[in-house]
Amino acid sequence: MAVTGVLRPGHFQMRVLDLQQSVDFYTKVMGLIETGRDGQGRVYFKTQDERDHNSFIIREAEEAGVDFVGFKVQDKATLAKLDADLRAYGLHTEHIAAGEMLETGERIRFTLPTGHDIELYAEKTDVGNGMPYVNPEVFVPDGKGINPVRFDHCLLYGPDIEKAQKIFEDVLGFYLVEHVLMEDGKTDLAIWLSCSNKAHDIAFVRHPEPGKLHHVAFFLESWEGVLKAADIMSMNRVSIDIGPTRHGITRGTTIYAFDPSGNRFETFCGGYQTYPDNQPITWTFDNVGAGIFYHDRKLNERFLTVVS
Ligand SMILES: [Fe+2]
Numbered sequence: 001m002a003v004t005g006v007l008r009p010g011h012f013q014m015r016v017l018d019l020q021q022s023v024d025f026y027t028k029v030m031g032l033i034e035t036g037r038d039g040q041g042r043v044y045f046k047t048q049d050e051r052d053h054n055s056f057i058i059r060e061a062e063e064a065g066v067d068f069v070g071f072k073v074q075d076k077a078t079l080a081k082l083d084a085d086l087r088a089y090g091l092h093t094e095h096i097a098a099g100e101m102l103e104t105g106e107r108i109r110f111t112l113p114t115g116h117d118i119e120l121y122a123e124k125t126d127v128g129n130g131m132p133y134v135n136p137e138v139f140v141p142d143g144k145g146i147n148p149v150r151f152d153h154c155l156l157y158g159p160d161i162e163k164a165q166k167i168f169e170d171v172l173g174f175y176l177v178e179h180v181l182m183e184d185g186k187t188d189l190a191i192w193l194s195c196s197n198k199a200h201d202i203a204f205v206r207h208p209e210p211g212k213l214h215h216v217a218f219f220l221e222s223w224e225g226v227l228k229a230a231d232i233m234s235m236n237r238v239s240i241d242i243g244p245t246r247h248g249i250t251r252g253t254t255i256y257a258f259d260p261s262g263n264r265f266e267t268f269c270g271g272y273q274t275y276p277d278n279q280p281i282t283w284t285f286d287n288v289g290a291g292i293f294y295h296d297r298k299l300n301e302r303f304l305t306v307v308s
Pocket of ligand 1: 153154155215217266
């Protein structure tokens with residue numbers, strides 16, 4: 001499969017309540033590597049195995065939540081084309097100069113009807129994963145904490161998710177992988193969208209308040225890694241929301257927990273591979289419990305309602 005156009009979720013900027021407490025959490029418990037700080041007070045991280053300079057950025061603020069999600073695109077020509085396509089679609093795009101984020105090229109930002117800021121960019125400095133590009137080993141042996149493979153996706157809460165879906169499908173080349181219907185059997189309560197052959201690269205849940213974050217997700221290599229992540233969370237007295245368990249939707253194995261600011265994060269493994277010609281999978285409202293938590297087959301109220 002040739003992944004072209006929008007390649008993948010590339011960076012995620014999040015607000016935290018106490019910067020140093022969060023740096024400690026994301027380096028020691030999550031096992032991310034701090035790669036830089038900028039004049040705005042932002043702290044940049046990558047996972048050990050990621051090659052680009054940064055994938056996860058935090059800044060201190062009065063309220064937790066998401067600032068923006070960035071997708072890496074194929075090249076600068078693709079960035080220019082998608083900018084023109086977004087404007088032709090009727091969206092306002094903002095150009096953010098190269099270097100405004102550390103080691104990151106020009107970004108094109110637009111706001112979704114759900115209230116979330118999405119960015120596209122083509123360039124971020126390749127700093128490597130600590131191994132050579134010629135004859136590498138299979139992992140760098142000094143991984144710490146949960147040590148995820150990559151920043152993988154996020155689930156966002158907001159209104160008008162069908163309008164966001166159309167932008168991702170009609171302009172950015174994403175496709176619907178799974179969706180959950182509301183009680184009326186017609187309207188989508190939630191959608192999972194892919195720009196690759198991952199089961200999801202971004203997901204949305206219908207919610208009256210715009211711009212909210214349900215979770216940011218980090219990918220682990222194995223089910224054993226998910227279990228070990230739960231052990232590390234317990235060791236560090238991290239507030240676990242639910243898990244380890246498995247989703248019916250995407251089939252991923254997962255744990256949800258809260259960072260020190262109350263931002264929910266997911267450490268997960270698996271999820272099937274999909275292709276744009278696959279028919280989307282539909283979950284009816286009466287089966288949403290099994291869709292979200294396949295073993296319990298029911299939702300907990302906190303999982304549905306707590307967002308940042
Ligand atoms: Fe997720």
